[in-house]
Amino acid sequence: MDMIRNTAETVRDNNQQEARELLSLPLILHLLLWGIVPSLAIALIPVKRHRHWWHGAGIRTAYAVGLVVIATGLFVVNNKYATFFSRENAELKVYITPLFALHSSYRYFKTFHAGQTQPFVTLGTDAYQQKSTPRRTIGIMVIGETARADHFSLNGYARLTNPRLSQQALVNFQNVTSCGTSTAYSVPCMFSFLGQADYSPEAADKQSNVLDVLQHAGVKVVWIDNNSSCKGVCTRIENTNMTQNANPNDDLYSDHGYYDEAMLTDLPRYLAGDQDVLIVLHTLGSHGPTYHKRYPPEFAQFQPYCQHDTPHTCSSAEVINAYDNTILYTDYVLSKTIDWLKSHSDQADTFLLYASDHGESLGENGIYLHGLPYLLAPKAQTHIPMFLWRPESYWQQNPQAWSLLQNKKQAKLSHDHLPHSLLGLYAVQTTVYQTELDLSR
Numbered sequence: 001m002d003m004i005r006n007t008a009e010t011v012r013d014n015n016q017q018e019a020r021e022l023l024s025l026p027l028i029l030h031l032l033l034w035g036i037v038p039s040l041a042i043a044l045i046p047v048k049r050h051r052h053w054w055h056g057a058g059i060r061t062a063y064a065v066g067l068v069v070i071a072t073g074l075f076v077v078n079n080k081y082a083t084f085f086s087r088e089n090a091e092l093k094v095y096i097t098p099l100f101a102l103h104s105s106y107r108y109f110k111t112f113h114a115g116q117t118q119p120f121v122t123l124g125t126d127a128y129q130q131k132s133t134p135r136r137t138i139g140i141m142v143i144g145e146t147a148r149a150d151h152f153s154l155n156g157y158a159r160l161t162n163p164r165l166s167q168q169a170l171v172n173f174q175n176v177t178s179c180g181t182s183t184a185y186s187v188p189c190m191f192s193f194l195g196q197a198d199y200s201p202e203a204a205d206k207q208s209n210v211l212d213v214l215q216h217a218g219v220k221v222v223w224i225d226n227n228s229s230c231k232g233v234c235t236r237i238e239n240t241n242m243t244q245n246a247n248p249n250d251d252l253y254s255d256h257g258y259y260d261e262a263m264l265t266d267l268p269r270y271l272a273g274d275q276d277v278l279i280v281l282h283t284l285g286s287h288g289p290t291y292h293k294r295y296p297p298e299f300a301q302f303q304p305y306c307q308h309d310t311p312h313t314c315s316s317a318e319v320i321n322a323y324d325n326t327i328l329y330t331d332y333v334l335s336k337t338i339d340w341l342k343s344h345s346d347q348a349d350t351f352l353l354y355a356s357d358h359g360e361s362l363g364e365n366g367i368y369l370h371g372l373p374y375l376l377a378p379k380a381q382t383h384i385p386m387f388l389w390r391p392e393s394y395w396q397q398n399p400q401a402w403s404l405l406q407n408k409k410q411a412k413l414s415h416d417h418l419p420h421s422l423l424g425l426y427a428v429q430t431t432v433y434q435t436e437l438d439l440s441r
Ligand SMILES: [Zn+2]
Pocket: 145, 146, 182, 183, 184, 357, 358
């Protein structure tokens, strides 16, 4: 159902870039060769007509009935084994073509329609800030795209993909799982109070998220999007989408859109006034299948890298090289964002919280990209990088905060921790806040 939702949202967001990257020449050739040509061949076979229509219909019906009898007979004989097998392997239903695709479309449109008629529930109307210091807080939350934890050298990857971040005073969480395996599913979950167990994008859309509650408590919240859209999360807060009205003459623009670094250009603009600020950056990160388009040429450090729009036509090493170059560029963008925050750290408390929306398969067992049903998804799609940066001076003045977070580096964490940690970072008190899901507590 997630892939149906993705497709529907790509169309709704009018995301031509994503559609263009998926509609490649090899796909068209594939459809032509294996779909249209065989269909034409079959169409050309002369059909033997029976003298009376009921004669032909009778023979076909007899065949169909015969097959149903054989299938039912086989099922009855193996009844015990078949029920057990299907119960133990529930994920097999996703392989039934085309029934599963049709069933998923039906489920998507049913839940979408149910959502249209449900009333919106406002949460956290009791929220207020109870800060221990008069200092202003300037925070940035970065939503990573398609970054998998095991390709971050911060998590022990043998290649140095985080040369810059490894020099920053951050706490890196090594054991974090994503809420879903696609952007449309994960992004609203990262800001929802529902928690992964009770979450659905439709239910999350019908209640306040953490950004609404922070805004209610007096924090200025801004969403900057360089991805497809905010998936409904930024509806009630200030937001801007870089993919619309792009300037093709900008140095950080290529014919594929803006490189993520362009998101930093306008940051100073959002610091006017003396309110606490949270800026959310929705990056394009490692978005596939065109990894090679995600970074400027000077970041093509791992060579040779896949330059096709279809990763499965490249060698495994080339795909991994292209992907690792995207992580190297992400490392650069995140580190540059941290450096910008550092330049404000003498007048304000600053932080950067980073988490990817989901991971990515790079051809392991023939699986590419992401979006597999959670039950089936390999760890590559659900094990994500996440870290919290604060200035060194902050850790020095708050050694207990530093040591508390050290204990969580290996702990089993998830996207469920994000909304409550954001409330904690702004010292927001509200009944929707759960201390046990706050990383800093
Ligand atoms: Zn995504």
